[in-house]
Amino acid sequence: MAEESPIAAVHLHLHLTDAPASAVLGSALGSAVLALQEPIHEHGLCVHLLGQVGSGKTTLIRGLLRGAGVEGAVKSPTYTLLEPYEVSRLHLYHFDFYRFKKPSEFSEGGFGEYFGPGAVCLIEWPEKAGTYLPPADLRLSLRVLDAGRSATLDANTELGARCLELLQANLRTARAGG
Numbered sequence: 442m443a444e445e446s447p448i449a450a451v452h453l454h455l456h457l458t459d460a461p462a463s464a465v466l467g468s469a470l471g472s473a474v475l476a477l478q479e480p481i482h483e484h485g486l487c488v489h490l491l492g493q494v495g496s497g498k499t500t501l502i503r504g505l506l507r508g509a510g511v512e513g514a515v516k517s518p519t520y521t522l523l524e525p526y527e528v529s530r531l532h533l534y535h536f537d538f539y540r541f542k543k544p545s546e547f548s549e550g551g552f553g554e555y556f557g558p559g560a561v562c563l564i565e566w567p568e569k570a571g572t573y574l575p576p577a578d579l580r581l582s583l584r585v586l587d588a589g590r591s592a593t594l595d596a597n598t599e600l601g602a603r604c605l606e607l608l609q610a611n612l613r614t615a616r617a618g619g
Contacts, residue, residue, distance in 0.1 A: 451595070451596035451605045451606070452593070452594070452596075453592075453605055453608070454591065454592070454593050454594075455592045455594075455612075456586075456590075456591055457583075457589050457590040457591070458588070458589045459589060460497065460500050462589070463497040463500045463501045463583075463590060463592075464500055464501070464504035464507075465504065465612075465615060466501060466504065467500070467501040467502060467503065467504020467505035467507070468504040468507055468508030469508060469608050469611035470504075470505045470508065470604070470608050470611075471504065471505040471506060471507060471510075472508045472509070472607070473604050473607035473608045473611055474486065474505070474508075475508070475509050475510060475529070475531075476607050477600065477603060477607065478530060478531060480600055480603070481559065481561060481600070482558060483558055484558060485556060485557050485558050485559065485560045485561070485562070486560070486561045486562070486578050486579070486600060486601075487556060487562045487564070487575050487577050487578050488561070488562065488577060488578065488581060489574075489579075489581070490502065490565050490567070490581050490583070491567065491568070491580070491581070491582045491583070492582060492583035492584060493585060495585065496583040496584060496585050496590060497583050497590050498565045499517050499565065501581070501592075505563065506526060506533060506535070509528050509533060509561075510529070511533065517537065518535050518537040519537050519539060519540070522536060522538065522550065522552075523535070523552070523555070525555075530559060531559060531560075532559055532560050533561045534561065534562045535563045535565075536555075537564075537566060538564065538565065538567065539569065541569040541570060544569065544570050544572065547571075547573035547574060548573050553573070553575075564577075578596070578598045578600050578604070579594060579596055579601040579604055579605065580594070580595045581593070581595075582594075582595075594608070
């Protein structure tokens with residue numbers, strides 16, 4: 442994945458009123474990913490999604506995949522652990538490690554082979570893979586509220602920061618009706 446770099450902390454906090462708002466956030470993030478094809482093709486992108494069951498991680502990823510141009514069925518990898526997709530020159534991998542019993546299942550399952558140049562790795566339940574999992578370029582935390590959800594996004598690398606900057610621009614455009 443992208444190399445760690447000394448960047449100023451890039452942080453975004455949003456309130457999502459409902460599932461369609463989560464899908465819009467995902468779609469805007471997917472458009473940002475698509476706009477960053479060249480650096481992702483060179484370094485790869487790793488996105489960790491955190492949140493309790495029912496917080497909207499899969500809904501957001503479905504929106505992201507649609508925003509990046511994935512057509513057809515978008516299945517949850519809850520039982521398969523991995524669903525692969527291709528868009529342009531990018532390989533998008535949706536992982537769900539909820540069912541891991543121990544972190545070593547990441548290396549035992551050969552999942553490390555999917556991370557690298559040209560790969561966009563979207564990981565639900567990254568904490569289940571422990572230190573076996575590469576560090577996140579972008580970390581997205583979802584939390585259930587009395588009314589809706591909160592989404593907190595943190596960039597940990599320069600590529601993650603560029604992704605958040607494009608995401609913010611995409612969200613401004615979406616709000617303006619464009």
